[in-house]
Amino acid sequence: MHPMMNIAIRAARAGGRVLTNHMDRLDSLKVETKGHNDFVTEVDRLAEAEIVNTLARSYPDHAFICEESGEIGNQDAEFKWYIDPLDGTKNYLHGYPSFCVSIAAAQNNRMEQAVIYNPVSQELFTATRGGGATLDDKRLRVSKSNSISSALLSTGFANNGTSNYRAYRRTFDAFSEGSSGIRRQGSAALDLAYVAAGRLDGYWQFGLKKWDTAAGALIVREAGGLIGDMTGNEDWFESGNIVAASPKVFHGMIQTFGRLKIIEV
Secondary structure, X not given: OOHHHHHHHHHHHHHHHHHHHOHHHHHHOOXXXXXXXXXXXXXXXXXXXXXXXXXXHHOOOOEEEEOOOEEEOOOOOOEEEEEEEEEOXXXXXXXXXXXXXXXXXXXXXXXXXXXXXXXXXXXXXXXXXXXXXXXXXXEOOOOOOOOHHHOEEEEEOOOOOOOOHHHHHHHHHHHHHHOOEEEXXXXXXXXXXXXXXXXXXXXXXXXXXXXXXXXXXXXXXHOOOEEEOOOOOOOHHHHOOEEEEOHHHHHHHHHHHHHHOOOOO
């Protein structure tokens, strides 16, 4: 195992322990509002601090791009870490067990290591560029689904008043009618991990942040899946508009977006 992966796993588990240790007192957590329907808790910040401290002890010269703290360290560094200490904050606040820690390491802006850790199930999804993806040390492969009609899809949308819900409903309606079903679990990182594990055949979402997708996208690719924006191109990391799926389902989803003439929402 790559040394950076060892440290990333250690950091993810440390952050996960912070999350689970506070689950028995959710009603007393300090919660702040970042925007309409956009929340941050003291646990987000505590978990993020634990993760950054764990990584920085081994890699003090690296940069850290964090959901809550922003950019930390030398932003001209060769190595950058993308950290989401609690992906699925609303789920966490409601005691709904669909949330995770997401950590990815990039070298010269190319993702090299990725970890997604579900502290409730204790499932650990990992990937090293060129080395494949694993779930608890077992090799991952995306599903063999060869059409949207047989596919189980997932999506999410920002319920903060900024989304173009009319356009989003058009995509939701099209995939609802054309697929075997749609799920919305409220954690982009877990959705991507589940695509890699073959639990989902495809996933799409608009307007995500880099820390939402950095780890999950590498895990999907290393499991044999495809990643792109709604046109199938590589702008997804910058735009935050992402499609992830097994190869044949991916192409079918891109064709659907093209037919609907929806590029972004």
